Amino acid sequence: MLNLKNRPASTAYVARSGWSVSSEIRWSLSRGIGGQFAPKSGGQYQRILHSKTQSKEEFPLRGVLKCWCGQHMTAGFSKGKKKYYLYYRCIHHTEKNFSGDKLHEQFEELLCCLSFTKKQVSQLTGITEAYLNGEKSSKQADITTRKKQLNDINEKIEKLENRLMKDEIDGQTYKKWLSKFSHEKSIIQHNLNENQKTGNARKFAELESYMDQLTNLKGIYSISTNDDRQLLIRGVFKHKLTYSGGPFRTPSISSVFVHNSLKAKEKGLLDIEEANHIWESFPSCT
Structure with missing residues (x-):
């Protein structure tokens, strides 16, 4: 039963x-x-009568936060004298509970440190715009090349039809070469259509609308669903995020947050265990 x-x-x-x-x-x-x-x-x-219902939204770090031993931390509620207390703990080192409220507060403070300054957003916008302009020039050159190829293949098809009309080739030969030229033409046309489909101006407008949000990672985190919060965490902390008391630890962090992570380290919020390649062109947080 x-x-x-x-x-x-x-x-x-x-x-x-x-x-x-x-x-x-x-x-x-x-x-x-x-x-x-x-x-x-x-x-x-x-x-x-059962214990406090556990909503996964109350445990945003469960599934992404690990113990120093490498095992995922579980989370739950512990019953106190007057209320329930949220906690995290390792599934192997069960003797130690970490206050969920304290962990959440510390993690949100870490997000504040990693958030971009307006100066960083401005410079990043300039870098992105320069990159997209370069991409635009490259794409325009490719479009010009594709159009020439398309014109050449159309001329070949026209000449092939003229040769058939003058009885210089038989029907079987005509079909063989028409099939070959038509296949080449479809590939060229497809590539040309792809290059002309999305303009860089639209791309830049979309990116620019998101960049301003990078100044408030905590705000984005607080209004997101639990799944989106964990996507954000995995995007920033590329491999794993561990905790055993004190600062959070990670082997590496997304390169765009390296400069700001120095501020988090100074505040005792984050330790990066492995050296990172710093994006030299990105402005520091000072």
């Missing part, structure tokens, strides 16, 4: 398990009374 002890009761869970639950219990669950139900003899069920 399925044992529901220590499992939060929910209509969705009951439906997945195939359990038969009375309409009275379903009515209670649908109105958020909560609790758990364990089987009793005679097909009856007893309600068990």
